[in-house]
Amino acid sequence: MLEPIPEPMSQMPIDASGFARVALVNIAQEYPNKLDHVINSAIDVRTPRDLHPVFFGSYDWHSSVHMHWLLARLLRRYPSLPEADEITAVFDERFSSAHIAMEVAYLHQPSRSTFERTYGWAWLLKLQVELMALATSLPRARNWCDAVQPLADAFAERYLHFLPLAQFPIRAGTHANSAFGLLFAMEYAQATGHGVLHAQIRTSAHDWFAADASYPAGYEPGGDDFLSGGLIEAALMQRLLDAPAFSAWWQQFCPSSGTMQTWLEPVHASDRTDPKMSHLDGLNLSRAWCWTMLKNDLPSALQVPVTAAIRHHLAAALPHVVAGDYVGTHWLASFAMLALDQG
Template identity: 50%
Template sequence: MTQFTPDLASRFARIALGHVERRYPFKLDQVLLGPDDRRSPTELHPVFHGSFDWHSCVHGYWLLARIGRRFPDLPEAAEITALFDRKLTPELVAGERAYLDRPLSGGFERPYGWAWLLKLAAELEQRMAPAERAWAEALAPLAQAFADRFRAYLPKATYPVRAGVHSNTAFALRLALDYAEAVKDQDLAALFRHKALAWYGADADCQAWEPGGDDFLSPALIEAALMARALPAGAFVPWLDRFLPRLAAQEPGALFAPATVSDRTDGKIAHLDGVNLSRAWCLREVAAALPVGDARRGVLGKAAETHLAASLPHVASDYMGEHWLASFAALALETA
């Protein structure tokens, strides 16, 4: 089984350190209300202005935070600490928070960026040293703002979004649950679990018509990974039996065949490396939620290895993938 080794962690850290403060190219997510709104990314986003776009920068910080906690003796550890000391300050985070209060910013990064920001906050909550606790405390107002947006949005979101891209709601709930549990917000966790059950609890016989041409998530497998996390003990296996009833026979076959990436310089086609890495993560999560002795564990584990082998060598093939793929590789490797 492919493991998250110190060598891989060091490589991923170097990749992320190379792009979280890289200012250009940068893709803004902004509604202009007038000529005065034409400002630079660093003015609009004092912390998360690198990595091609806001959400990728956020999960680049998550990747560095996770690596720094799990592998504290890496050569890159001091540089990670210096970055966080420099950027995760109350003043700079207040600038990020102010962006959310702009008119027509209510849907900014919903729900993908919301979930990654909460995932970063959850990781920082694990830090115990006083100097490191300052990072979590600085980020807390921004995390609270996004948690509040989830609280306002989910009750009126009648239908899930099953796309294989940023709008996918199962992915958002899966990451956001980690935050709710890390900060011990039982009401928020209950809201996430309630919505997961309302959206996906009755799903059955998934056909898995995927991947789409610019997907980076598997709509089927991220749903299964969410339900493995959200359902009570003993309820997940019966749900999975209904949702993917032929999983032991490696059906639907589309879930077991890694996506083909024909051009890694094309930002949308490069998404398909993300399909392979995020599938590996989900396959491992689902396998881990099954009872010992369940034959599907081996089937899913083997499929995860096949998907990792297809795309792990390509996390830095081109900047279109380099600015984000290592985070998804880390999710998969963390689940080993």
Template identity: 50%
Template structure:
């Protein structure tokens, strides 16, 4: 039976996230010091998102909590999630995050991965029955939207790596925000950029996968980005061209789960995330295909193999534990 998200699994993931979203250390700041006065603690720099080892992981851990609360509003962890949001997602603390983004040295801070997750969080909060948290985060979301509007016209080329700089992943998450917010102009910009960057791609070899610190499949996340942004009648032909041998199980490298040799190494531990993010993409892409399409069962089976490789390692070592549950949740829900 295919793994699925249950209240018990969701509660476990939420407990993991609640255990680290306010854990300030260890911490890896993506911080530029313009002078000695900028040597400040993570909590002083980021009143909301100073836990979970780094800023972006803290943001998407909050998304996980919001998603679990939305799906299971009476769940085991619901009260703890609400209490945490009431403590952290306040206008005063978000103003501190906005002030950080206003510094000249922060122009490229968390671009594009953290930007995308911040918008994904904003979208999730907007769907909760309690609007105060979304209202508090709205000023920071507005700043990030403007950053994207300013940046995309300047970005002549996509970034295809399997790590935080991947542009297809950022477009994919930002599309959820644009749709949820009814921001047609932002969605049009995302689609325009996706078509320019990826529209002519074909016969993807996936020869560089996996890299030693990948947590995204550059091939599959590009396909998932285009699935999310293109109309179905246009995605189908594009997907056929992009991975023309998929029905034969090629490129074979996409179907073999990554092997993780040292989960205490933060970079190597990324590969557990690769297995989970591949499962997410495989499931989402399979769902977009007609039931009779021979690629559909192949993608579903690949998702299950990758989930089996990744799910047992969501917790255990902090190098993975501070972020992997987010990608497990994406995969189980896809």
């Protein structure tokens, strides 16, 4: 394994080159492709690459975005990566002002208001935060940031329009999950000093989640979940509250001791060739990611079982990240990176 630059890392090794290779292959693969695309007229019957000159690969738009994020994160964390030159060449080609302008123009066409809401929105903002961080050590990344910024601006504006209208959260463990959508948007608001967006996120999170109590963890997981609705909510509230306030919130929120066990045991994907059932490998990774974020702020009685749960969830999922059916390998490595690298 490559040695990363010295920053806090998970103790489990990261297959940096393996992750980079699978991501590079995926973002160049146009088909099969699952479009989030409303056809307004015959002129809209076009190929993914025509519709999305940047994010056309990796099965769907949002997966392409988070595989680009993965490559940017790897480039920042492992600057001597053998694939570094290939990544920079791809980014130089993809992240052009002309290509991003076409992605922005797509958003402004009729019937596009719900395009990728809010999962894809969140990942695009997460990508921009990573490009900003990368630019501090790799000057050419500043060009990529500048090119992508209009698309980030467009999604930030969508959040500001959507959140005041959204009366109720979506708690499902899939793409529309509201807490996930707020978590990455909050990181963007903090990184860019976007005070208006940050204030709206705080308001929405408080309105939706502050009063939650005795979370029914036993209802999880759903058959195609890749997020724990409860754990991602807790991760969001941890980011928004100071330590004493989060401790009080967790005390009212935490599941009963019996149902908590549901969150501590990995799940098994019975058919990894099924695009929905294979989500359960992602659930194991996202649980490990959330538990790693939460662990230090949890009661002492949970430290040992949560530490074991992180290890067991990673062991269950990591063998399927870069090898297996495309329905899993087009996206799992990005969630593995979230779980393994908190830096």
